[in-house]
Amino acid sequence: MAKDSTNDKLKKVKKIYSFWGKFPSFYSAQDIITFLGRAKTIRSRAVKKIGLKRGNKALEVACGSGRNFPYIIKTVGKEGFILGFDYSQEMLDAAKQLSKQNGWGNIKLIQGDAAQLKITKNNFDGVVSVLGISAIPDWEKALERCHDVLRFGGKLVVCDARLFTGFLKFLNPLIKVIYSKFAAWDPSKNIPEKMKESFGNVEVDNLNFGTFFIAVSVKKE
16 A cells, blocks of 8 residues: 555656656746745755765755756866756756756766665765655655765755744645645655664754755764
8 A cells, every 4th residue: 555655656746847847947937936035045055065075976866957956066076976866757858958058078867766766886975955855755765775875974965845834834734735736745754853863963954934954964984
């Protein structure tokens, strides 16, 4: 029963992001609403938290249309390497087009379920996921696989969204309906807590009135 439920959720994710992948400009435009006008600031901040250096190897889980690539490229340089992983082939097609337009020749794109993440090497210097983990059905396994592919000392950075608290929480029912339908978002997942369980450590920064967080875990021996 649980397996069927996961498969149904994966079908939903595929349907939603296949649509967005065909219209990447519209998907980028909705960043204004989702990030409350601070998309560039928050995406850049999340990537900086990884602490990447020139020549490093980075993995982005649920890379989508590649909107974080400019910030990662800026840190690892042409000498570095980026692996973009996503469940939607249409999103990857959009990311491929973006890479081609910008002449980024050090990015490889792979389609698949992040809970499986069939990467045998554990030598990535950093892993990042922005608004991705909350949409992955088997998200706990995905976080464990992120841990596995990191080198010792490497960091996992997850930037994701939460519901409003305080005086704006009356908006939450509407937000849940909209983002569940159009982004497969599930705000019930306690991502920082699972990161702490998998890595033994986590640091969390809260942004945008607490509706966004950036969680950082380090792989230790």
